[in-house]
Amino acid sequence: MTGTQTTVPTRTKRPVRQLLAASVGNAVEWYDWYAYTFLATYLARAVFPKGAGNSLVPLLSTFAVFAVGFFMRPVGGLVMGAIADRRGRRAALTVTILLMGGSSLLVGLTPTYASAGLLAPVVLVAARLLQGLSVGGEFAASTTFLVESAGPGRRGLFSSFQYVSTTAGQLVASGIATLLVDTLAEPSMDGWGWRVPFWLGGLFSLVGFWIRRGAEETRSAALQRAPRPGLFEAMRRHPRESLRIAGITAGGTLAYYTWTSYLPTYAELNTGVTKSDALLAGTISLAFFALLQPLGGLLSDRLGRRPLLLFFGLGFALPCVPLLHALRDSFTVLLLVQLAGMVLLTGFTSISAAVNAEVFPPRVRAAGIGFPYSLTVALFGGTAPYVGTLFKQWGQAGLFPWYVAVLCLLSSLVYLRLPETAHRELDR
Template sequence: MTYWSPVPDTPMTHPPASGIRQLVAGTVGNVVEWYDWHAYTFLAIYIAAEIFPDGAGNPLVPLLATFAVFAVGFFARPLGGLLLGVIADRHGRRVALTTTVLLMGVSCLMIAVSPTYATVGVLGPVVLVVARLLQGISAGGEFTASTTFLVESAGYGKRGLFSSFHYVSATVGQILASGTATLAVFSLSEQDMRDWGWRLPFLVGAVLSLVGLWVRRGAEEPRGKWQLENRPGLFDALRKHPRESLLICGITIGGTIAFYTWTSYLPTYAQVNEGFDKRQSLLVGTLSLVFFALIQPLGGVLSDRVGRRPLLMGFAVGTAVLCVPLLGLITSGSFLSLLFVQCAGMLLLTGYTSIAAAVNSEVFPSQVRAAGIGFPYSLTVAVFGGTAPYVGTALNAMGVADAFPWYVAALCLVSGLVYLRLPESAHEPLDT
């Protein structure tokens, strides 16, 4: 792998910018970002009932429509990854970080006040679509800005550790979203949840966005002034580094489908396919996310010692082999079976999530790193991650629900072939 920076990442030349302070700045806003993003997933069933009309007497139709809007947000992510990635490369990571959290706060407020279909007709779904588009743009820029910020702020031999905190913070955001949704479901009647209770988590998210904005405004820019003055064009990363762009896609395919399967879609999968109670499935999701967050730094530290490729291969091969039997272990009404399956899947997933930020950042040079990662990563997430809930629900509607685990396994196998040929970069210098 070639690096062009005159300042290599070595113990003598690249001390951490400010250690814990940088971790806090890079992760606190990320918590808010992913709280807002995942609140939609956890409350999809309630949103479906209020924003979309029932279709042909089939209760799956409004749910499918809701997950279609979920996918719309994902397809806005490549645009956000490209535009905010270029902003991060041209004007600094900190500027991009504050922009993403501000956009997320606005979109979260829009969802909270979205009018229902019964009140204003088609305007309700239109408002929801616009809000999800803004969320998609923000989330597309968030991964690239926060991951490059964290990895570039890491000291020698700590890129994997710092990398892991991206998914720690993202998972904390999910835990807050899942926990808030669970609290609302247990505290309110079913009718109150359908009428107005589902809006409360989004109002909380809008307020939390202001906190994230305040924290990120005080972050320290990890790149030097000479780098900010050497500004790339909008498509420089794609034009000058096509192989690296394709590599990001291959790295991401299996990781993104597994991530959204195990961390977001599984509660809905259990409800739709096994008849699980909403409260039970949400509680299992929250408990397993706590487990997931705790093990991320362990994966990051391990990768700094043994390398990135062993963890990536363990994730890809393990998920490809075990996904089908694991999902087959879910039995109707069994709280422990669902908890075991979700935690086992997340343990496998950690081989990817704990080091994804470091692996992606080690592919591109600093000048185009954010935009170089942002567009291909977000495009891949949109095509394979954002559509996971829709594909799973659609397969169920067609009577072939058992095909979904095989779909996940196949995509993880594709990424495994990429990991097999991926150069080991854990102990190589990082262009900063």
């Protein structure tokens, strides 16, 4: 939160419905996004040719496309954030859900390299670019929408549903992927099984669109009448706040994507854990993670944002290396490592939306959050699977845990200097 305004905004009349509109749509968005991650090895075999004598080349190519999608997220955060600030939060949310549904169908219809040659990776890249645009805009709009919908003393709780719904989407994607891997023969998974989750994602997006159409706009009437902000106004007028968002996010996004998305693949590559065991451990830990989020949000509403952020940053920096080095060919060990990381990670994820929304004034809040947040996620979160796999290819897999630990430590220095905003009124 910036400035000294103390105007009390008009409260939303239907907070539970607002929560449902944001959460269901967000879950669908992230289901589509993470289905790609969980099925990366099948996409690699279908879309990319194997490099001579190197079995990691297709997987590296697939994770490179994963990272390319992330680099469209800042564009989505800027453009969709500007729509949210100029046309309303609800308008931006309906656009993002339709974009994600279309791009998910496109992934499901991507031809194989054997049938279409270079057209196959071109179609996949186009689909991931659209997904990146959608997800970048989704975070900007839904973060603002959620926090502005909250009543007094409940911003942390409402904020936590950003990752409850994100995790629900991941959980469904992971569960469907696990079910397909366990029930279909390998030739069927390689042939058509990997496409099923993306076809379902297109249908889920229509459900999310229908729910969001009935949401209530959270911008105040005075703000709706005010002059519309320019596309780059947030960065131009609030450069310090933009840098603060980047510092808050850097360690959190790397830890988050490492623990919730890349860890199953990391375990497969470095310990020999089977694919089905890795997916099952990921699914269980995601369910545990979702249950923790509201507790973290409620705790931050009582104690403040900064204590939880430091719990995450310092807590993750210290045990990250021994936790990842403890992994071996054991389902139980993998599950325990994932659960331990989820507890620490909750200090960041449960309040990320509230902390970000409290940094910017309402006129440029969505775009102000969207661009620096999404750019930081692209630089550190989106590249996590690629960097980890690249370290493995270079024979230096042990460096990746240190990379995660150092970045979390740097973000902790930012958390130490953050002003406490939990008990201040949010301008709207």
